[in-house]
Amino acid sequence: MTLHPVISAVTARVVERSEASRAAYLDRIRAAAQPTADAARAGLGCANLAHGFAAAEPVEKTALRGRVKPNLAIVTSYNDMLSAHQPFVDYPPVIKKAAIRAGGLAQVAGGVPAMCDGITQGRAGMQLSLYSRDVIAMSTAIALSHDMFDGAVMLGVCDKIVPGLLIGALSFGHLPTVFVPAGPMESGLPNGEKARVRQLYAEGKVGRAELLDAEAASYHSRGTCTFYGTANSNQLVMEVLGLHLPGSSFVNPGTPLREALTKAAAARAVAITRQGGEPTPVGEIVDEKAIVNACVALLASGGSTNHTMHLVAIARAAGIQLTWQDLSDLSAVVPLLCRIYPNGAADVNHFQAAGGIGFLVHTLLGAGLLHEDVRTIAGRGLSHYTREPHLRGDSLTWEEGPKASLDLDVLRPADDPFAPDGGLKVLTGGLGTAVIKTSAVKPEHRVVSAPALVFDDQDDFLTAFGEGRLDGHDLVAVIRYQGPAANGMPELHKLTPALGVLQDRGQRVALVTDGRMSGASGKVPAAIHVTPEAALGGPLSRVRDGDLVTIDAVTGSLSIDADLRGRTPSGRALDGPEWAGTGRELFAAFRATVGPADLGASVFPGHPVPAQEVPVVQHS
Structure with missing residues (x-):
């Protein structure tokens, strides 16, 4: 061939x-x-x-x-x-x-x-x-x-x-x-059932004991x-x-x-x-x-x-x-x-x-x-x-091995795919460059335009969710200061059940973050690995509540309807006791030297990508 x-x-x-x-x-x-x-x-x-x-x-x-x-x-x-x-x-x-x-x-x-x-x-x-x-x-x-x-x-x-x-x-x-x-x-508890119990727990409909039983039956x-x-x-x-x-x-x-x-x-x-x-x-x-x-x-x-x-x-x-x-x-x-x-x-x-x-x-x-x-x-x-x-x-x-799939609900031939593309797209625009995984996102959720709600920690978002402050309106959750130079770029899986609940209620929701979501990126559109990251003065550091943010996984854009040029960065400080404990103080040198996400988020020096290959961030 x-x-x-x-x-x-x-x-x-x-x-x-x-x-x-x-x-x-x-x-x-x-x-x-x-x-x-x-x-x-x-x-x-x-x-x-x-x-x-x-x-x-x-x-x-x-x-x-x-x-x-x-x-x-x-x-x-x-x-x-x-x-x-x-x-x-x-x-x-x-x-x-x-x-x-x-x-x-x-x-x-x-x-x-x-x-x-x-x-x-x-x-x-x-x-x-x-x-x-x-x-x-x-x-x-x-x-x-x-x-x-x-x-x-x-x-x-x-x-x-x-x-x-x-x-x-x-x-x-x-x-x-x-x-x-x-x-x-x-195989243990089906993954779909595990996800269902997680979402029920996020809604307060089941308790910790039921959640732990489901997790233990899955990871067993x-x-x-x-x-x-x-x-x-x-x-x-x-x-x-x-x-x-x-x-x-x-x-x-x-x-x-x-x-x-x-x-x-x-x-x-x-x-x-x-x-x-x-x-x-x-x-x-x-x-x-x-x-x-x-x-x-x-x-x-x-x-x-x-x-x-x-x-x-x-x-x-x-x-x-x-x-x-x-x-x-x-x-x-x-x-x-x-x-x-x-x-x-x-x-x-x-x-x-x-x-x-x-x-x-x-x-x-x-x-x-x-x-x-x-x-x-x-x-x-x-x-x-x-x-x-x-x-x-x-x-x-x-x-x-087999020359035909033994289960077309799981594995398809190249001439009869589940989708014509691999479900990964680069987004660029006024908020920087990001990646989005769309293979689990339904087509009707792949374009979201809504006011930003800005958080500097995923726990603050979850608190707002628990208090009902996110109910009843469309939103783009901007979770910033989660990049490699900020706090090591943690995965933000805990956001998934809460965002899923809001989407299931009929709200238009999306996530924009300089953090990670990993292979568990799910049904809610998520622009992740945003670079330049907020900790290095990237556009996310200048976003404010109410700014109109658009994630468009169809055209590949990540835009904001606001002039960020006159704003100064806001948000959490990246020093102090919050960044010590659990061994984190030992990695200060990593935070100071780590490269951007699109170059591998590595502390090792590498050959620079030629200038024409580096996406130019256009600030709206």
Whole structure:
């Protein structure tokens, strides 16, 4: 199938825009690669090497002394509080044994923090969430910094953990790297029922006990949450990037197939080292075509808006300049093929049963919407990822996946989509630049023009809702000072039930914020990630109650009927005791140096986007 012209054009301009930075990156990682067949540790002095194998078992110590067998670094996000990461407790011994059987070695090189946005939602700890991605990247780099390793195995699942692991791995882009998922928990309380109870609680119609029962029935066991938020978007993106084994993302924990895939991932990590005979550095896999493929898969599946930042940051870590406009242009031609909550009633287990990533890749390739000629850990060509794993006795095999959806209510072919576009749009205008996810927003709610009600904290909005001050009139809730430089850009999920109640009552409502809403962006139109943010003097800092604000997801505009030029910024101060406690004082340096949302909201310096690519904000 001929590649779609827009996919081709976007890829070409990413390549052109990234020419200098990508070349510099490739020069760096190729220079870091060992030029001989010896293991990386061959360059270490005797004292250095002795430290590196001092704690190893005798057989492994002998092999490590030999400086020939490839040694894998295991970097893990294990902790036993978070359901998605708890299964990793058993992975290192399994990976070590599988690596030895494959002719290699493996050592746990380090751990990275893993925090849960679901637990910290609406709490002070949420202000550390986005920053944790870059902390994880730095932790990954520290783990890989010992020159003991010829490849790496990354154990991570959730929101900031996987992007952080990948950014860290790309700083060691000469190392072959395999990402190993843990899989989703089995289906519990349907997501639609959970959302219904949340909204009833927001209206005061059920109590805390009923709400907790519903939440516990939804989040009930080991594995990722089953809705299609950032965690499961991560898994799909990693697979389409070619960094997971084909079909491995959504296999449930604790199953024989899950363990077989973990063993196979370790063996494959050995095989793609230089000594294994199929050298496949991660920095060579993550190229411009792979990044565009990841964007297309995210859009076709209705994935998390967090990836409008994470994919930009990941690309920049590989010397690739991706912009929001690229994502918006791709979204205009990539059809929406999945209905997974919050874009539908199904969860990721239903998606997997309907054909999963294998069918999604098959139909997107057939429509010319993905690059097939890419490198992956499974070999050359994305067509490897139309296959799915099967356990036949003790043998793990890959067989062609279904060529037709097994549930058209969940997963559609590219020629019969749920919607003709990917449901992600860039908004620009007098309030700055933002993104909006429309795949869960009904067409009649995609244009809202109403007076602004301005809040500097989501709790102030919820207080106004509880007191009835938002009842009976249309409004655009402006929740500002929530950007990366203000308070770490927390997710604002707690707003969703209240906004949903107002919309269901017949009010015209929308949200404008420099904060995040994540993969749980729902039925109320939300212009999120607004940049320039209020804390840096962006237009949001000059909005006043009553200003007429218009969100138009059809034309892509975010406008205000007011002259902001003569106003001075107003709102909360960004210092004082409010910004200390729960570890927040430790991240003052991050708040002072973090980049804008449209450049990945990262504290790492990157190659600047050329001036003509930066959207110009027109102040009304």
